[in-house]
């Protein structure tokens with residue numbers, strides 16, 4: 001009797017010890033991986049946020065995000081237009097190595113989007129979605145995809161995203177009152193917008209679906225890629241009353257109101273993270289896909305302090321805002337001038353997500369910088385683009401640009417000429433030579449993307465000083 005009781009007590013203690021050990025081992029060995037949310041606006045300028053100096057556009061929630069996180073001043077998009085910059089982000093390769101190097105393609109037609117043959121991601125392109133899935137994440141993409149229409153190898157649901165909702169076709173995304181959106185391979189009707197009605201703003205649906213994805217996956221590590229469609233043209237918004245008294249054209253008021261609407265939804269996203277008690281374990285990035293369009297340069301200073309716009313490899317076309325917020329990990333209120341680019345997102349997320357295989361990437365993980373540690377800078381950054389053909393290199397504080405394989409390289413010293421006004425190539429032939437070698441080595445010839453040797457006179461206008 002006595003020994004039975006002692007045995008039971010010992011057994012109970014043993015079970016308790018094993019149970020508790022397993023609990024604590026679980027906590028020690030498999031901490032919850034951080035959720036990652038990557039928010040990207042569309043065609044929004046570097047300087048169109050309060051925290052990047054805008055005197056015009058109201059962005060209280062993004063300004064708060066910057067105060068609570070790290071704000072970068074020298075981050076570059078993958079390309080100066082939509083599709084290739086997304087291709088760079090998705091693959092971790094720079095624009096000399098990617099499948100889709102321009103918006104236009106040799107197959108452009110007037111066909112409706114389901115049949116338009118834009119060059120899609122290839123099956124063998126290894127995407128950030130596939131990588132994060134392999135690292136154990138639930139993956140979602142909500143907004144504008146633009147890297148492969150239905151029926152091609154490039155659709156998001158074939159490129160590593162468990163859930164997609166929004167516009168698969170980039171031109172379809174110009175219509176903010178569309179009567180359908182895509183959910184994975186399915187067409188989802190929006191009857192409120194049938195026959196030209198304009199009752200539902202598509203961005204609102206996309207934001208709501210993204211928030212639903214967060215709720216549904218609050219207990220899983222998730223990767224949420226959120227390429228919002230705002231503030232791209234058409235410049236339509238349900239309400240621009242915030243800017244009603246401004247002396248701007250309607251288009252400019254709408255553009256500013258689109259950014260503020262997106263800002264409102266990002267504020268709601270942060271509220272949701274707090275309500276679900278996952279705010280501390282969620283790393284959120286905010287950026288824009290490339291520089292702004294010309295109508296916003298004068299009234300809003302959208303590209304300040306740079307020169308150039310969308311479709312140009314000048315700083316104004318490539319430099320983007322970038323904010324990263326991760327409570328307890330990223331020190332609040334820091335401004336970093338570390339130089340990095342979209343192709344670094346892939347290796348950074350791979351390190352944070354615990355993906356252990358080697359990566360075919362042109363990028364570096366910027367996790368040390370996020371955590372306040374020093375790290376080796378990039379040897380150089382490289383871009384190429386085709387409408388018209390342009391190549392650019394950033395080497396230390398030098399920026400080299402040429403407009404054809406046989407054209408001279410224009411050289412700018414960004415340390416005292418961020419506006420790229422003064423070509424100093426003649427004074428620094430050794431830097432020009434280094435940049436020439438990089439342009440040669442990093443441009444991977446591709447029959448879909450014929451590089452021109454000699455630029456047109458029209459193309460050369462881009463480099464004339466203002």
Ligand SMILES: [Ca+2]
Nearest residue numbers: 042043082289
């Ligand atoms: Ca864009």
